[in-house]
Amino acid sequence: MSRRIGIGLYGANGHQLGGLPAGSPAAAVVACAAMPVPQAWPQARVHGDLDALLADPAVELVSLCSPRRRDQAQDALRCLRAGRHVLAEKPCAMSEQDLDAILAEADRRGLVFHEMAGSVFEAPFPAIARLVRSGAIGRVVQVFAQKSYPMHDQRPADEDVDGGLLLQVGVHALRWVEQVSGVRIDRVVAAVEGAHDGGRLAACSLTCAGAGGVPVSVVLNYANPRAFGSWGNECLRIFGDGGLIELADGGLRTRHVDHHRDHGSIDPGPAGPGWLDLVLAHVGGAPMPIDHDAELHPLRVLLRARASRLQL
Numbered sequence: 001m002s003r004r005i006g007i008g009l010y011g012a013n014g015h016q017l018g019g020l021p022a023g024s025p026a027a028a029v030v031a032c033a034a035m036p037v038p039q040a041w042p043q044a045r046v047h048g049d050l051d052a053l054l055a056d057p058a059v060e061l062v063s064l065c066s067p068r069r070r071d072q073a074q075d076a077l078r079c080l081r082a083g084r085h086v087l088a089e090k091p092c093a094m095s096e097q098d099l100d101a102i103l104a105e106a107d108r109r110g111l112v113f114h115e116m117a118g119s120v121f122e123a124p125f126p127a128i129a130r131l132v133r134s135g136a137i138g139r140v141v142q143v144f145a146q147k148s149y150p151m152h153d154q155r156p157a158d159e160d161v162d163g164g165l166l167l168q169v170g171v172h173a174l175r176w177v178e179q180v181s182g183v184r185i186d187r188v189v190a191a192v193e194g195a196h197d198g199g200r201l202a203a204c205s206l207t208c209a210g211a212g213g214v215p216v217s218v219v220l221n222y223a224n225p226r227a228f229g230s231w232g233n234e235c236l237r238i239f240g241d242g243g244l245i246e247l248a249d250g251g252l253r254t255r256h257v258d259h260h261r262d263h264g265s266i267d268p269g270p271a272g273p274g275w276l277d278l279v280l281a282h283v284g285g286a287p288m289p290i291d292h293d294a295e296l297h298p299l300r301v302l303l304r305a306r307a308s309r310l311q312l
Contacts, residue, residue, distance in 0.1 A: 005283055006030040008059035009038065010050050010075065011066045013162065014089035015116060017276065026280045030058040034067055050075060054082040061085040061112075061283060064092075069168070070160035073098035076113065080105045085112040085283050087276075091167040092116075092296075094160070096303045103292060112283050117295050118275020119172050120179040123268035124254055128236070128245055129180045131256060131266065138242025143181045143216045145173040148233035151222040157199035165201045165220055166191075166302055172234075173218045174208075174298035179290065181238045183210040184297065188305035197222065208301070 005027040009016050012035035020029060022040050029041035033053040037044055047053040053062065062079045064086060066072035073093040079086045080102070092115040093099040106113035119125070132140065147169050155162075162168050178184055186209045194203030203221035210216045224233040230250035237246045243258030245266070254266040273281070282288050288295075 004028045005280055006058040006060045008032065008047075008053045008056060008062045008084075009044075010034055010053055010062055010064050011089075012036070013067050013069065014065040014168075016065050017063045017087075020276070026277070027061070031056045035065075050078060054079060054084060059084060061087060061280075064088040068161055069163045070094055073102060076102050077105055080109055080111055080113065083109065083111070087114050087116060087279055089116050090171050091163045091299055091302075093299075094163065094167065094303070096300060096307065099296065099299065099303065103296075112279065114275075114279050114282070114288075115296060115299065116275065117171075117175065118278075120175050121272065121275050121278070121289075123271060124247065124251065124266055125176065125180050126272055127266050127268045128238070128247060128254070129182070130269075131245055132180065132182055132238060132240075136243065136256065137238065137240030137245055137258060140181055140183055140214055140238055140240050142214060142239040143177050143183055143210065144219075144235070144237040144239075145176050145216070146219040146233070146235035147173040148219075148221050148224040149231065150224045150226055151197055151200075151202060153198075155200055155222065159201075165204060165222065166306065167299070169222075170204075170206065170218065170220050170302055171298050172232075173220060174301060176234075176236050177208075177210070177216055177218070178298055179294065180236065183212070183214045183216060185210050185216055185301050188301060191305060194221070195223075206305075 007017060007027050007029050009032040029038060029044050031045040031047055031053055033047040033049055037046060062084045064072055064075055066075045072088060076086050076088050102113060188206050188208050190207040192205045196202055206218040208216040233250050235248045246255050256263040256266050278288060
């Protein structure tokens, strides 16, 4: 792009873009509201609320980490109606009706909307996806995914604040299943709640029906030990009729085995563009590597599970 996109940051409830390098040629943080001024962008203007942020003509894209996740869908609609592109922390909405309203508004106004859905574009997931697509393990017959975060005192008991274990943690695991293994999840068949901590749901397991009769198991919890070495404890095992691919230990260990050979760890290959790079390029007119259906279907599956009271 020949110019830098002006980004406005709203809220500090999640991953924000204040860490965007000050020398980025693609974008600049020009304003913020409901959060401190980011250290990398001390010149960013501070506004009193979202309406004031949207009145700033330099703001072209709003990065939403709304103070209450339950309010974020309406915040996204306000941004879109003000003519601003939106990148929203996950979950971007807490009902399928709200999700559909956001997508319809963005389409009607010709604006870019995306959820913060970039985990599958981080190494080594793209390399694993390429291996699966190449037929290296044959036909996928079963998938297991795990996403584990540490428990800490600041984690809210009210799921309306951050989306809760299912929506803000589970969405990662379902993205890996769909976008890495290539198995689209038809529905959550069963959800079993485990431990609670201070009123917070701390663990649950999902049994999912994948397209083509592929069973999918998902484990989610706030039980990653502090000494584990990484904030997120990711595990993904893709079983095929011709072999196995796995990622474990928070992504530090990978393995590809077929019926004839243990190929050892998987070469992650060259780093590709990150999610923010892709979103900024989309604002500039470039196509995205996945469409809205692929990007947001994992969230839809979880929203439907909640709506059907599989997850209480």
